[in-house]
Amino acid sequence: xxxxxxxxxxxxxxxxxxxxxxxxxxxxxxxxxxxxxxxxxxxxxxxxxxxxxxxxxxxxxxxxxxxxxxxxxxxxxxxxxxxxxxxxxxxxxxxxxxxxxxxxxxxxxxxxxxxxxxxxxxxxxxxxxxxxxxxxxxxxxxxxxxxxxxxxxxxxxxxxxxxxxxxxxxxxxxxxxxxxxxxxxxxxxxxxxxxxxxxxxxxxxxxxxxxxxxxxxxxxxxxxxxxxxxxxxxxxxxxxxxxxxxxxxxxxxxxxxxxxxxxxxxxxxxxxxxxxxxxxxxxxxxxxxxxxxxxxxxxxxxxxxxxxxxxxxxxxxxxxxxxxxxxxxxxxxxxxxxxxxxxxxxxxxxxxxxxxxxxxxxxxxxxxx
Amino acid sequence: xxxxxxxxxxxxxxxxxxxxxxxxxxxxxxxxxxxxxxxxxxxxxxxxxxxxxxxxxxxxxxxxxxxxxxxxxxxxxxxxxxxxxxxxxxxxxxxxxxxxxxxxxxxxxxxxxxxxxxxxxxxxxxxxxxxxxxxxxxxxxxxxxxxxxxxxxxxxxxxxxxxxxxxxxxxxxxxxxxxxxxxxxxxxxxxxxxxxxxxxxxxxxxxxxxxxxxxxxxxxxxxxxxxxxxxxxxxxxxxxxxxxxxxxxxxxxxxxxxxxxxxxxxxxxxxxxxxxxxxxxxxxxxxxxxxxxxxxxxxxxxxxxxxxxxxxxxxxxxxxxxxxxxxxxxxxxxxxxxxxxxxxxxxxxxxxxxxxxxxxxxxxxxxxx
Numbered sequence: 001x002x003x004x005x006x007x008x009x010x011x012x013x014x015x016x017x018x019x020x021x022x023x024x025x026x027x028x029x030x031x032x033x034x035x036x037x038x039x040x041x042x043x044x045x046x047x048x049x050x051x052x053x054x055x056x057x058x059x060x061x062x063x064x065x066x067x068x069x070x071x072x073x074x075x076x077x078x079x080x081x082x083x084x085x086x087x088x089x090x091x092x093x094x095x096x097x098x099x100x101x102x103x104x105x106x107x108x109x110x111x112x113x114x115x116x117x118x119x120x121x122x123x124x125x126x127x128x129x130x131x132x133x134x135x136x137x138x139x140x141x142x143x144x145x146x147x148x149x150x151x152x153x154x155x156x157x158x159x160x161x162x163x164x165x166x167x168x169x170x171x172x173x174x175x176x177x178x179x180x181x182x183x184x185x186x187x188x189x190x191x192x193x194x195x196x197x198x199x200x201x202x203x204x205x206x207x208x209x210x211x212x213x214x215x216x217x218x219x220x221x222x223x224x225x226x227x228x229x230x231x232x233x234x235x236x237x238x239x240x241x242x243x244x245x246x247x248x249x250x251x252x253x254x255x256x257x258x259x260x261x262x263x264x265x266x267x268x269x270x271x272x273x274x275x276x277x278x279x280x281x282x283x284x285x286x287x288x289x290x291x292x293x294x295x296x297x298x299x300x301x302x303x304x305x306x307x308x309x310x311x312x313x314x315x316x317x318x319x320x321x322x323x324x325x326x327x328x329x330x331x332x333x334x335x336x337x338x339x340x341x342x343x344x345x346x347x348x349x350x351x352x353x354x355x356x357x358x359x360x361x362x363x364x365x366x367x368x369x
Numbered sequence: 370x371x372x373x374x375x376x377x378x379x380x381x382x383x384x385x386x387x388x389x390x391x392x393x394x395x396x397x398x399x400x401x402x403x404x405x406x407x408x409x410x411x412x413x414x415x416x417x418x419x420x421x422x423x424x425x426x427x428x429x430x431x432x433x434x435x436x437x438x439x440x441x442x443x444x445x446x447x448x449x450x451x452x453x454x455x456x457x458x459x460x461x462x463x464x465x466x467x468x469x470x471x472x473x474x475x476x477x478x479x480x481x482x483x484x485x486x487x488x489x490x491x492x493x494x495x496x497x498x499x500x501x502x503x504x505x506x507x508x509x510x511x512x513x514x515x516x517x518x519x520x521x522x523x524x525x526x527x528x529x530x531x532x533x534x535x536x537x538x539x540x541x542x543x544x545x546x547x548x549x550x551x552x553x554x555x556x557x558x559x560x561x562x563x564x565x566x567x568x569x570x571x572x573x574x575x576x577x578x579x580x581x582x583x584x585x586x587x588x589x590x591x592x593x594x595x596x597x598x599x600x601x602x603x604x605x606x607x608x609x610x611x612x613x614x615x616x617x618x619x620x621x622x623x624x625x626x627x628x629x630x631x632x633x634x635x636x637x638x639x640x641x642x643x644x645x646x647x648x649x650x651x652x653x654x655x656x657x658x659x660x661x662x663x664x665x666x667x668x669x670x671x672x673x674x675x676x677x678x679x680x681x682x683x684x685x686x687x688x689x690x691x692x693x694x695x696x697x698x699x700x701x702x703x704x705x706x707x708x709x710x711x712x713x714x715x716x717x718x719x720x721x722x723x724x725x726x727x728x729x730x731x732x733x734x735x736x737x738x
Contacts, residue, residue, distance in 0.1 A: 183641055183642045184621065184623070184639075186557075186637075188650075232731075234603050234605070234733075236603070236627060238627075238631040238632070238633055240631065252552060252553065252631075254553070254625060254633050254635055256625065258607075262608075262621075264605055264607055264621065264623050266623055266637065268633075268635065270553075272552055273552045273652050273655075275655070281557075281644060282642065283561065283641050290674060304643055305659060306675075362733050363732055363733060364603075364731050364732060
């Protein structure tokens, strides 16, 4: 199922293990070389979360902005020292091809725009880091992978938890046998959505509801925590369509993943209650995380119940986002494939499509390998 | 969904709510009247758990023993002051009809013997308290109900958690709106079975594996916590048949219950890991219990995460078992129906049969009302 390189870093042979690859210093780029990022989309995540992280990076720097709001872009550019010439909008976006400052484009747009802006970036000769979910469909994911491959550019998906110390330590502990043989994995991810006008509640923009936005954390964790790919899924959706928030997209969706080893992954996704929880149940104990995949403040326990709190070793970056940004930069610098490339995003989308189909047809869906 | 009697005791109109009916003093019998119990089966539960509880009872006393082991029965009789004439074996069991000391028979036998010994007790003119699961099949449950009805005798099933203070308080809090609208219910129940020769691992004696023995706590709690009856179920079984413990019965079975309100009940039952957990997730917070249905040491929190620990008011008896024993005695004394009668046991068995069918056929099973 897994092997270790000579520095003890755990890698998945199969499955979607979050390898703490950045910890491998033999792979690290010279600390003085920084690649330039263009941030596409100045919404709450791009502007509020990602842009402030460049100060924590070793190999990444902010060099350009792409926004449909010129005044906002100018304000942000001034705050972060981005030159005016490196501000783009959605019409002149393709001109980034002529800007050597930009090595990598980070797509932080609504999901329905991921495919277009990833493909255009690849065609402009740029590497792409794209937020999750990768796209609104697996067909779009395949097109994105093909475009990047054809352009000879790297593609990485923004699975920040693969760079988050608690999640990395949970994977390490589970693989080390600390809780014996894994019996099942459980995760609930949800929050209470208050704004009925948010783009995440529009089917055309988001591609789906809670499953696409927050349930994907449970799904992805089920894969990297078990180190296996699910072979079948059963899902149940319960959404109050009279609730103005949920006219277009689903609220709650529970899904049960069957893994080849017999492990069951039992997951819940929702937009109407706050929960962020992961449990790995082994025959000799458990690992529990709550919050499990938060921006900050994650906690973890090992044993039976909440016996022993675990403080993980530092992750590959000063923060999970710095680790993620620098991993992409190092992959470009050293011509290696990101640990969460386009195939990782595609796998999740294929499973999500199976989840939606199962919920719609009320039956178990076998997943293609 | 519910109403309150004048003393504020919560009763279910539908569903299987654990009413703290014993708290209603208007219904209580005179404290000096004690009915006589015969304990059938001196195994770990009957002998180790139930018999020591009579000292905590107001309306119940131990008067007779039924055992296949004469020496053991004599030793226990001496310890608890049961006269020799009130010791029976499985051959002369029907002679209890001639013993006016015995009002109620408590069947603590392997599951496959529940139906026979309940029906024989009813035919001998005795009321019956029978351990859960009620029987190995719903057909047997129906026969037991019919036999007790025909004999004009009460039938109660040993659902001790309906008399357990933490569970009663969780139901009260959920019904009071303390966590807002219920979104989903989750429960895991399991323990590590070590003895491969135990009767609970023999299909012919236990009727099934973990689902019958420990998973039934999750199932029954899903019903009394939500106050609803499930309309459909999907289940997944994963059992290592090479494990000598699981040659005949299932180890793990996950099951998803659909309730009419849209609440999902997500449950896990297992014989290969220790877990005893209940979560009620509402849109304004949650109730979490761990252990949730233990003999002792249950704990409960309300809020978001484990913010605020709850100490419940006392239950209807000095212990959950005393509450249970006395409830049956008071039902007999006052000619009322037990809050967990034969129909309650039958409902669980019908759902368990649906769970097994779903797991076998790998499809969603609609449950008959």
